[in-house]
Amino acid sequence: MTKYRVKVDKDTCIACGVCYSTCPDVFEPDEENKSQVVSKYRSSCCGSEGVIDDSVADCAQSARDTCPVQAITVETVE
Numbered sequence: 235m236t237k238y239r240v241k242v243d244k245d246t247c248i249a250c251g252v253c254y255s256t257c258p259d260v261f262e263p264d265e266e267n268k269s270q271v272v273s274k275y276r277s278s279c280c281g282s283e284g285v286i287d288d289s290v291a292d293c294a295q296s297a298r299d300t301c302p303v304q305a306i307t308v309e310t311v312e
């Protein structure tokens with residue numbers, strides 16, 4: 235199963251809410267309404283990074299594509 239690394243650039247995020255409306259399985263608002271990865275997929279380092287699998291990859295990629303400031307990256311983990 236393919237794994238994907240998801241990152242949110244919180245400095246770029248404008249807290250518009252599109253990503254966590256589009257893909258609540260992967261993204262949720264933090265205390266400032268900026269995006270973060272839900273705890274299920276979150277990396278230990280911080281809320282802005284996580285690793286997901288194929289089951290939610292399409293929705294994460296849709297969220298990335300609809301973010302108005304390109305703050306989300308989704309890349310395949312080698």
Ligand code: SF4
Nearest residue numbers: 247248250251253301
């Ligand atoms: S869609 Fe982009 S700008 Fe909007 S909350 Fe998500 S990461 Fe932030």
